[in-house]
Amino acid sequence: MTTSTSIWRNGDFRLFLGGQLISQLGDSLQLLALPLLVITLTGSPTQAGLVLGVSTATYLVVGLVAGALVDRWDRKRTMIWCEIGRAVLTATIPVVMIWDALTMAQVYGVAVTTGILTVLFRTAWTTALPNVVPAHQLPDALGATHASGSALSIVGSSIAGATYALGRAVPFVFNVVSFLVSAVTLRAIRTRFQEEAPAEPAASGxxxxxxxxxxxxxxxxxxxxxxxxxxxxxxxxxxxxxxxxxxxxxxxxxxxxxxxxxxxxxxxxxxxxxxxxxxxxxxxxxxxxxxxxxxxxxxxxxxxxxxxxxxxxxxxxxxxxxxxxxxxxxxxxxxxxxxxxxxxxxxxxxxxxxxxxxxxxxxxxxxxxxxxxxxxxxxxxxxxxxxxxxxxxxxxxxxxxxxxxxxxxxxxxxxxxxxx
CATH class of the missing domain: 1.20.1250.20 (MFS general substrate transporter like domains)
Structure with a gap:
């Protein structure tokens, strides 16, 4: 099947990708701010590296289970709640910074829990994409996703530095807002994210x-x-x-x-x-x-x-x-x-x-x-x-x-x- 219809005329895909890009921009700002914040707290580049390494470790530990849960749960609800959860957890950092009470225990806790939610979200996002766009538009949708992500990375570093210069809490506040915007865009999408509603069986190891x-x-x-x-x-x-x-x-x-x-x-x-x-x-x-x-x-x-x-x-x-x-x-x-x-x-x-x-x-x-x-x-x-x-x-x-x-x-x- 062929068609000349542009992927960008698909309103649900624009919402699907747009919310994700805003969320990714927030993540890129935090990616620079977090190690700088850790070095300020501890004076240790090693600690900063460990905090950044949590995301990789989290994927390796929970990735397979996350995939099974995404197949079991409603993908749209899962993604929305992941964004809300990441917003709430990330917000604890700038809130505590107001009282100058941020600790490394909290930083590691936020990194681990948001990492788990990120694995769930990204798995659900990828698996939902073929249901958001027609089959013949899937290559174009994946190409647009890669191109947009690369464009974001080109400008992300300079924006990240500018926001951190405004204040140590600013990148985290931006990221909180980006998660909430992503949740709103997901809620506005009309297309079903899976072929049929999952039965959601009781959780059993x-x-x-x-x-x-x-x-x-x-x-x-x-x-x-x-x-x-x-x-x-x-x-x-x-x-x-x-x-x-x-x-x-x-x-x-x-x-x-x-x-x-x-x-x-x-x-x-x-x-x-x-x-x-x-x-x-x-x-x-x-x-x-x-x-x-x-x-x-x-x-x-x-x-x-x-x-x-x-x-x-x-x-x-x-x-x-x-x-x-x-x-x-x-x-x-x-x-x-x-x-x-x-x-x-x-x-x-x-x-x-x-x-x-x-x-x-x-x-x-x-x-x-x-x-x-x-x-x-x-x-x-x-x-x-x-x-x-x-x-x-x-x-x-x-x-x-x-x-x-x-x-x-x-x-x-x-x-x-x-x-x-």
């Missing part, structure tokens, strides 16, 4: 474990999804190492902190460009072709980091590589969301997210160790070899090479929907 197991078994039984998951997790290992690697490469060529920031600005602009292209490419070409071509282009681009002679060249490489990422991601997410039965999307997407997040965390730790052992240029070459191996694997796999996204459910998804 054994039943919940069984639901998680069913989701994992269904995912493992899908050949293409299984291969995509392995490839993406392997790529996430390299991605996790990439952030520290680029910083060290920039320092290696004499970049100052402002120039290091400009390198990542180049990456954000590349992500914006890729997001604008991703929907059209993912909607026009088969998944297998997109995945293999993007992996080969990425494998060809990454070695350029090792030989870049200045921060400007690093920014150009970061731009070119970042154009690829959203195209690849949109193609894969379109396939996953279109082939996965609605009643299992939470469990499947949370399983993927947990694995990829874990792989990225491992990549960050291993990358830090390797930077100390072999240096940044050598690590860039090692990552390039890793990407080359992934490209060869994808090309050699006929299952992955010939995969294509389904607009109305493939034979694989229909068989999977009968799985129990």
């Amino acid at each position: 054994n039943r919940l474990v069984g639901e998680v197991r069913d989701g994992l078994q269904w995912l493992w039984g899908q050949r293409v999804l299984r291969l995509l998951t392995i490839v993406e997790a392997a790529d996430a290992l390299r991605f996790g190492a990439g952030y520290l690697l680029i910083i060290e490469l920039a320092r290696h060529v004499g970049a100052n902190p402002v120039q290091v920031g400009l390198v990542f600005t180049g990456a954000a602009i590349g992500g914006l460009a890729g997001g604008l292209l991703a929907g059209k490419i993912a909607g026009r070409f088969a998944l297998g072709r997109v995945a293999t071509v993007m992996l080969w282009v990425e494998a060809a681009a990454f070695p350029l980091y090792a030989i870049a002679p200045s921060w400007i060249w690093l920014a150009l490489v970061a731009f070119s590589e970042s154009v690829i990422t959203p195209i690849y991601s949109v193609a894969m997410d379109t396939y996953r969301l279109s082939i996965t039965p609605d009643r299992m999307r939470g469990r499947v997407m949370s399983a993927l997210g947990t694995l990829v997040t874990g792989a990225s965390a491992v990549g960050t730790m291993v990358g830090g160790v390797l930077l100390g052992l072999i240096g940044a240029p050598a690590l860039a070459i090692a990552c390039s070899v890793w990407l080359l191996a992934l490209a060869v694997l994808a090309t050699a796999s006929r299952t992955l090479r010939t995969a294509r996204a389904s607009r109305s459910g493939s034979s694989e998804s229909r068989l999977g929907s009968d799985y129990s």
Whole structure:
């Protein structure tokens, strides 16, 4: 099915994405403010790093359970209450700051509880998207999401610094308002967020474990999804190492902190460009072709980091590589969301997210160790070899090479929907 109707003419999608972007902007302001606040309280950068690491740890701990709960609960109500809960919890920080009584125990408590609600919200948001837009608009919707997020990241840092300069509590107050705005926009959406109302069975530990197991078994039984998951997790290992690697490469060529920031600005602009292209490419070409071509282009681009002679060249490489990422991601997410039965999307997407997040965390730790052992240029070459191996694997796999996204459910998804 094809149509020329723009995704931006879909009013429910505008509300769905707009509320999320406002909430993301609030999160970006708090992301800068929180470590600065912790350093002010404790004088310890290590404490600041631990607070920021709570979000990753939370996803790894509760991600699989969150997916099962999202499949069990009403998604719209879940998302609204998550936003209200995050608003109330975040508001406790500026309120307590009025009396200069903020403690690290409260900071950690807010970080953990809001992290749990964030995992639930993001899982519900992703699984609801195919119900908010028609199937033929899903690639464009995912592309618009990536492009908008990249555009937000370009301006987010400067806005974050400005709001923190106005007062330590200002970013947190803004974030509280952003959560409430997001809740209001969700309430205004008319489209159902799932195909049918869930029965919401009584919470049972054994039943919940069984639901998680069913989701994992269904995912493992899908050949293409299984291969995509392995490839993406392997790529996430390299991605996790990439952030520290680029910083060290920039320092290696004499970049100052402002120039290091400009390198990542180049990456954000590349992500914006890729997001604008991703929907059209993912909607026009088969998944297998997109995945293999993007992996080969990425494998060809990454070695350029090792030989870049200045921060400007690093920014150009970061731009070119970042154009690829959203195209690849949109193609894969379109396939996953279109082939996965609605009643299992939470469990499947949370399983993927947990694995990829874990792989990225491992990549960050291993990358830090390797930077100390072999240096940044050598690590860039090692990552390039890793990407080359992934490209060869994808090309050699006929299952992955010939995969294509389904607009109305493939034979694989229909068989999977009968799985129990």
